[in-house]
Amino acid sequence: MSSEATHVQQQTLTVPHETHVEIHHGHHHETFLTKYVFSQDHKTIAKQFLITGMFWALIGGLFSVIFRLQLGFPEAKFPWLEMLLGEWAKGGQLQAEAYYALVTMHGTVLVFFVLTAGLSGTFSNFLIPLQVGARDMASPFLNMLSYWFFFTASIVMLSSLFVQTGPFSGGWTAYPPLSALGEASPGSKVGMDLWLVSMALFVVSSLLGGLNYIATVLNMRTKGMSMTRLPLTIWAFFFTAVLGVLSFPVLLSGFILLIFDRHFGTSFYLSDIYINGQALPNEGGSAILYQHLFWFLGHPEVYIILLPAMGMASEILSVNSRKPIFGYMAMVGSLFAITILAFLVWAHHMFVTGLNPFLGAFFVLLTLLIAVPSAIKVFNWLTTLWKGNIRFTPAMLFAMGFVSLFISGGLTGIFLGNSSLDIHLHDTYFVIAHFHIVMGVASMFGMFAGIYHWYPKMYSRYLNNTLGYIHFWVTMIGAYLIFWPMHYEGLAGMPRRYYKFDIWESFKHFGTLNQFISIVSIIVFLAQILFLVNFFYSIWKGRKVTTQNPWGANTLEWTTPITPGHGNWSGEIPEVHRWAYDYGKDGKEFTTQTTPVSADESKH
Amino acid sequence: MAQAAAVNTKWWSGGKSPFNVEYGKLMMWYFLMSDAFTFGAFLISYGTVRMSSISWPDPNKVFNSFPLAGHANLPLVFVSLMTFILIVSSVTMVLAVHEGHHGNRKGVVKWMIWTIIGGFAFLGCQAWEWHHLHDQGAWWGRNPFANADGTVAGSNFANFFFTITGFHGFHVFSGVVINIIVTIMAWRGVFERRGHYLMIEKIGLYWHFVDLVWVFVFLFFYLV
Numbered sequence: 001m002s003s004e005a006t007h008v009q010q011q012t013l014t015v016p017h018e019t020h021v022e023i024h025h026g027h028h029h030e031t032f033l034t035k036y037v038f039s040q041d042h043k044t045i046a047k048q049f050l051i052t053g054m055f056w057a058l059i060g061g062l063f064s065v066i067f068r069l070q071l072g073f074p075e076a077k078f079p080w081l082e083m084l085l086g087e088w089a090k091g092g093q094l095q096a097e098a099y100y101a102l103v104t105m106h107g108t109v110l111v112f113f114v115l116t117a118g119l120s121g122t123f124s125n126f127l128i129p130l131q132v133g134a135r136d137m138a139s140p141f142l143n144m145l146s147y148w149f150f151f152t153a154s155i156v157m158l159s160s161l162f163v164q165t166g167p168f169s170g171g172w173t174a175y176p177p178l179s180a181l182g183e184a185s186p187g188s189k190v191g192m193d194l195w196l197v198s199m200a201l202f203v204v205s206s207l208l209g210g211l212n213y214i215a216t217v218l219n220m221r222t223k224g225m226s227m228t229r230l231p232l233t234i235w236a237f238f239f240t241a242v243l244g245v246l247s248f249p250v251l252l253s254g255f256i257l258l259i260f261d262r263h264f265g266t267s268f269y270l271s272d273i274y275i276n277g278q279a280l281p282n283e284g285g286s287a288i289l290y291q292h293l294f295w296f297l298g299h300p301e302v303y304i305i306l307l308p309a310m311g312m313a314s315e316i317l318s319v320n321s322r323k324p325i326f327g328y329m330a331m332v333g334s335l336f337a338i339t340i341l342a343f344l345v346w347a348h349h350m351f352v353t354g355l356n357p358f359l360g361a362f363f364v365l366l367t368l369l370i371a372v373p374s375a376i377k378v379f380n381w382l383t384t385l386w387k388g389n390i391r392f393t394p395a396m397l398f399a400m401g402f403v404s405l406f407i408s409g410g411l412t413g414i415f416l417g418n419s420s421l422d423i424h425l426h427d428t429y430f431v432i433a434h435f436h437i438v439m440g441v442a443s444m445f446g447m448f449a450g451i452y453h454w455y456p457k458m459y460s461r462y463l464n465n466t467l468g469y470i471h472f473w474v475t476m477i478g479a480y481l482i483f484w485p486m487h488y489e490g491l492a493g494m495p496r497r498y499y500k501f502d503i504w505e506s507f508k509h510f511g512t513l514n515q516f517i518s519i520v521s522i523i524v525f526l527a528q529i530l531f532l533v534n535f536f537y538s539i540w541k542g543r544k545v546t547t548q549n550p551w552g553a554n555t556l557e558w559t560t561p562i563t564p565g566h567g568n569w570s571g572e573i574p575e576v577h578r579w580a581y582d583y584g585k586d587g588k589e590f591t592t593q594t595t596p597v598s599a600d601e602s603k604h
Numbered sequence: 605m606a607q608a609a610a611v612n613t614k615w616w617s618g619g620k621s622p623f624n625v626e627y628g629k630l631m632m633w634y635f636l637m638s639d640a641f642t643f644g645a646f647l648i649s650y651g652t653v654r655m656s657s658i659s660w661p662d663p664n665k666v667f668n669s670f671p672l673a674g675h676a677n678l679p680l681v682f683v684s685l686m687t688f689i690l691i692v693s694s695v696t697m698v699l700a701v702h703e704g705h706h707g708n709r710k711g712v713v714k715w716m717i718w719t720i721i722g723g724f725a726f727l728g729c730q731a732w733e734w735h736h737l738h739d740q741g742a743w744w745g746r747n748p749f750a751n752a753d754g755t756v757a758g759s760n761f762a763n764f765f766f767t768i769t770g771f772h773g774f775h776v777f778s779g780v781v782i783n784i785i786v787t788i789m790a791w792r793g794v795f796e797r798r799g800h801y802l803m804i805e806k807i808g809l810y811w812h813f814v815d816l817v818w819v820f821v822f823l824f825f826y827l828v
Contacts, residue, residue, distance in 0.1 A: 133618075138627035211634050215627040223619030245638045253645035257767065265745025266763035268649065284657055284758035289649055296645070576618060 030566075038148075040140035041566040045147050046126035047458060050451070052154060053118020054532065059158075060109035063102040065525050070094040072518025074500040088166070096499045100169035101187050103497060105161070107172030108195070110440065112202055113157070115305040117150050119447045120244075123308055124213045124237040126454065130557035131231050133222025133576065135567045138215035142208045149205035153198045160194035168195040171497065173298065176269035176290050180261040183275050192262070196255050203248045203255075210248075213241035222556070224576035228332075229593065231555050231580040232325060235332050236311020239339045240304050247300035247343070254293030261285070288353055295346035302439050303342045307335065309446020310377060310406075313399040315580075316453050317381055319553045320396035321388025322589060324581035327380040334373035341370050351419040352426050360419040367417035374410055378403065389584075393551075394468030395453035401476045402445040408480075409438025412487065427497070430490025433483045441479045448475075451535070456550050460563045461542030467534040471527055478524035485513050554580045554592045632806045636813045639775075643817050646771065647824055650764040659751035661761045663826050666749050669736055683826050686729040687818065690776075693722025694815045701808045704801025709790060712804060716787040719811065723780035730773050734766070742766075765825060772821055775814045782807050 039045060066085075069078065077092035088098035125143065129136050137143040160167040169187025170178040174195070182189045217230070217238045230238075257268040261282075269290045270282035318325040325331060347355055347363040355363075381403045390396065412434040415421055425431060448471075455463050494507050501507040501514075549558040556576070560568050574594040582591040586602055615622045623630065654660050664679040671682070696718040703711030741748035747762035786803050795801045 138631065142631075207635070207638060211631045211638075214634055215630045218623070219621040219625075219627045219630055221618040223617075225618035226616050229618075245634055246641055249638045249642035250645040253642050253649070256771070257646075257649065260744060260763065260767055265759070266767070267745075267758060267760055268653070268763060284653065284760045286653060286656065289652055292652075293645055293649065 038144060040136070040144045042125045042129050042137050042140065042143060043458070043564070043566075043568075045143055046122050048147050049117055049121035049125060049150070052151065053114050053122060054535070056109050056113040056118065056154065057528070058532070060106050060114060061525050061528060063106040063109070065522055066094065067099055067102045067106070068518040068521045070099055070499070072515040074502060097166065097169060097186055099499050100171075100185075100497070101166045101191075104169050104171055104187070105167050108157070108168075108199075111172060111301065111305065112199070113150075113154060115440070115443050115447070116206065116244075116301070117202070119443060119450075120237065120240050120304065120308045121147070121150065121209060122447075123233070123312060123450050123454075124209065124241065126458065127233055127557065128213055128216050128237055129220070130457070130560065130564075130568060131234050131555050131580075132217060132220060133225055133556050133573050134216060134220035135569075135573070137212045138220055139212055143212050146205050146208035146212065149201050149208065153201035153205060156194050156198035156201065160191045160198070163190050163194065165189040165191055167191040173291075173294055174258070175294075176258060176261065176287050177273055180258060180269055181273070181275060181280075182262070196259055196262075200252060200255055203252045206244050206248050210241040210244040213237055214245065217241075222573045222576055225556075225593075228329070229576055229579045231311075232314040232328070232331050232335075233308075233311040235335055236307045236314075239335050240307045243300040243304050243307070243339055243342060247297040247304075250293055251297035254290055254297075257293075258290065288350070291350050291353060292346070295349045296343075298349065299346040300342040302435075303338055305439055305443045306446075307338070309402055309443040309449075310335070312446050312450040312453070313381065313402045314377075314384075315555070316395050316399040316449050317384050317403075318581055318583065319453075319551050320391045320393055320399070321385055322391070322552075322583050323384055323388045324583055324585075325380070326383040326386075327376070328579065328581065330376050331380055334376040337373040338370060341366060341373070345370065348417055348419070348422075351422045357419065364417060364419050368414065370417075371410070371414060374406075378407055378410075393452065394463070394465060394472055395449045397469070397472045397476075398445045398449035398452060401472065402442050402449060404476075405437050405442040405445060405479065409434055409436075409442060413438060424493070425490060427495055428490035429486040429494050429496055432496050433486035433490060436486075437479070437483050441483070445475075448472075448531070453551070454557075455535075455538070456545045457557055457560075457564075459539050459542070460545045461538050462545065462550075463538045463542060464534050467530055471531045471534070474527035474530075475524055478520050478527065481520045482517050482524065485517060489513065549592075552590045554582060554590055556593055559592065559594055626802060629802065629806055629809070632809050636809065639813065640817075643768075643771075643820070646764075646768050647820060650768060650824065653760050653764070657758070657760070659753040659755055659757070661747070661749040661757050662752040663828075665752075666737075666761075667733075667826060671732055680826055682729070682733065683822065686726055686733075687822050689722055689729065690726045690815050690818055693719050693726065694812055696722060697808050697811045701801070701805050704795070704804040707796070707801070709793060709796050712795075712801060713787060713791045716783060716790065716804070720780055720783050720787065723776055723783060727773060727776055727780065730769065730776075734769075737762075737765075768821060769825070772814070772817055775817070779807070779811050779814050783811070 035041075036044065039048075066081065069076075069081075078089070079092045081089035081094060082092050085094075085098060088095055088101075094102075125137070128134075157167075165186040167187060168174065168179070168191045169185060170192070174192070178184050179188055179192055182192070217234055221227075221230070257266075260266040261268050261270055267282035267285040269287050270280065270285045271287075273280045273282060314325055314331060345363060345367045347359065348367045351360050351363075385400070412430065416425055416431060416434055452463055452468055455461070489507075489510050492506070492510070494501065494510060501510070545562050548560075548562055551558070556574065559574050561570060576593045577596045578591065578593055580593055583589070585591055615624075621627070621630070667683055668677050668679040669682065670676065670678045696715045700712050700715035700719060703715060737743075742762045742765075744763055744766050745759050747757055747759045749757060749761060751757045786807050789795060790801070790804065795803060
């Protein structure tokens with residue numbers, strides 16, 4: 001590139017900085033609409049993602065409570081359910097079709113709307129500009145669009161709950177032919193169309209967000225913030241964005257083909273099908289093709305959910321152990337390894353769909369390889385804690401809970417990654433237990449840790465600690481009580497997704513265990529309500545933050561004013577002189593990234 | 605750690621773009637990578653289904669017409685013309701970017717208009733081809749063309765053809781719309797006031813990408 005272009009380049013880079021400083025000094029008049037609704041401030045957009053995500057978590061969680069009632073108490077009648085769901089719970093008894101719809105929606109909502117948009121949407125937005133030292137995202141406008149695409153996707157998905165034939169009910173993976181043929185089930189009619197439209201909008205939202213995160217991390221780092229000085233949170237968000245940008249488009253292709261199969265008479269996924277005794281004309285398609293396209297996203301999606309939680313846990317564990325993170329470069333390397341491997345293991349979801357066992361062997365190998373970077377991370381977290389001066393804040397407890405859950409859930413992954421064991425375990429409660437612990441609950445814990453830790457930066461107030469401790473212990477113990485027994489049920493062969501089990505002699509003795517799981521899940525759900533109360537109460541009434549750096553952390557977000565305006569720093573953006581993990585160095589409790597390296601400082 | 609970072613190459617040490625590009629161009633590159641995966645998924649799906657079929661229609665027999673040429677057997681002549689048009693429009697785009705580097709507003713506008721004409725010409729050709737195939741009875745879910753071995757073919761030949769060339773055509777159409785917008789902006793001197801024509805470079809990247817995708821579509825639908 002010519003020197004002329006370079007010159008132009010630097011001009012364009014500095015322009016936004018100046019404008020934002022101006023905004024901060026109040027030359028720019030903001031209305032309610034531009035400040036809170038169509039805001040381009042990454043901090044506001046983050047809060048929009050968070051609160052929309054919490055709304056969806058409430059809905060998705062409530063769905064699980066309702067279908068757990070069916071599983072725990074298949075004979076009982078709950079008149080209030082009929083009040084809530086009408087036809088779907090005739091006589092107070094959840095109907096089979098409604099049960100399937102609730103299970104499907106629980107999965108879709110939690111995976112995409114809560115743990116993708118709500119988690120990385122919130123914290124990538126909030127932390128990337130603050131921790132790399134930027135005024136805002138690379139493109140604040142596209143960032144705003146990203147939220148509003150997510151919002152529109154939410155509206156469409158929500159509306160599918162209210163159509164007469166009900167929302168989609170064929171499982172969150174939406175396998176054809178069930179998802180392709182409206183005659184196959186009520187949920188596959190207009191509910192499925194709305195599901196597809198909503199998910200397509202969601203992919204656009206995720207793409208706009210991801211492009212912004214990548215461009216911001218690469219291009220907008222402040223002076224001195226080399227890639228190896230980035231906090232691990234930022235590395236995790238960066239890899240998450242890369243995963244999303246490369247895997248969601250494949251899902252979109254799969255969905256477009258599915259839309260054509262549904263409405264335009266094509267046979268991409270359909271062949272040789274009889275429905276209600278009628279032969280369909282479709283010929284030559286492959287249902288397995290959809291599974292490949294779906295899981296090419298579906299598996300990276302697991303890491304899209306998990307990596308942000310890993311990044312935040314790393315940061316929070318280090319800050320609250322008052323110790324440098326153990327093995328920074330190993331942490332970055334293992335994130336990178338996980339990102340690469342995430343694209344190479346998708347067929348382990350398809351071991352029993354008729355996949356060639358020879359091909360399966362390679363997917364077993366690649367799947368088990370993920371245990372290596374995962375173990376590196378776990379040992380680094382444990383060694384970070386080792387002999388640390390641990391402060392048990394609610395955020396720290398949730399971060400430690402995350403590590404615990406990641407270990408427990410990860411170990412069962414080794415079982416499931418073996419194609420021969422999978423013949424017995426696939427589609428049983430063992431799988432449910434595995435992925436809920438390792439990716440569902442663990443990522444929720446990462447999210448909670450993030451919320452408790454960065455709440456003071458978000459709202460300039462603290463969350464209530466006592467409620468936080470209650471929230472943590474009920475959720476932690478509850479999560480294990482819910483999902484641990486499911487391993488036994490799964491090993492005994494109890495299949496997932498079934499409406500009731502009373503016709504099987506072999507699963508009868510699990511009746512009381514199922515009741516127990518259901519009761520605990522209701523208690524855990526109530527604990528989340530407690531958290532929501534804490535969250536919204538504290539926005540207005542919480543204890544005020546009075547110091548700039550309440551946790552004594554090194555990263556840049558704590559050098560901003562207690563309530564940062566649009567543009568984050570009122571003066572110049574600070575320059576960075578060191579990595580983010582100088583805790584307990586040379587007898588100093590912490591040394592912020594903005595502190596210059598002094599002459600007599602010891603080396604690492 | 606801090607020491608290791610201090611001796612790092614200056615490009616990555618923060619405060620500037622490591623690739624010396626402005627954020628919009630970086631985002632365009634990543635978007636194109638993402639879009640490549642979308643097209644890749646389509647083409648691999650097509651390959652999978654085609655390879656698992658016993659036989660498939662012969663493109664030389666399907667695509668053998670030319671406008672106003674009656675029933676003359678001209679295999680792949682028309683699609684070669686389409687491909688030529690699209691590649692020429694990529695060349696004119698390069699010239700527009702080149703003029704942009706020299707800050708020549710009139711040159712940019714001239715070559716952008718040629719690019720837009722090329723885009724419309726390609727879309728027109730595609731419309732004719734679709735119309736012609738539709739007249740012959742092909743559409744989503746309908747395929748009148750027999751397999752190369754003479755057996756009756758399923759509909760997936762037509763299904764994939766219309767879906768993938770349609771998705772590509774949609775990209776070309778979007779590109780033409782954006783081209784028109786930036787040409788008007790260039791003509792009104794927006795980029796001149798901005799001091800650079802980076803916007804032309806970014807849309808240029810997209811245009812070349814769409815051209816490149818067509819090369820693969822051409823290869824997999826018409827040549828093999």
